[in-house]
Amino acid sequence: MQVEVDRPKCVASGQCVLLAPDVFDQDDDGIVELLTAAPGPEHHDDVRESAAVCPAAAIQLTEG
Incomplete structure (x- = not known):
């Protein structure tokens, strides 16, 4: 899994943290x-949930 964030889109809700x-x-x-x-794989589920709940859709994931 690769994670990218779009900082300018972030609205500082803090859900990801x-x-x-x-x-x-x-x-x-x-x-x-x-x-x-x-x-690491132990964080994948939490990262996926973070991306799903981000109100600004500022987290992008690449699986595989």
Whole structure:
């Protein structure tokens, strides 16, 4: 799995950080920061859920 974030689209809801804190963080303005673009398999379910609930659709996943 590869993860990309579109920081300009981020609305700082923080759902990604709550669901996958080992993969996502937020800067001082609340905008998403990607901690790892290739999370381990143990994080895949949480990352998928983060992408699904992101209100700005700022998280893109490439599986495989």
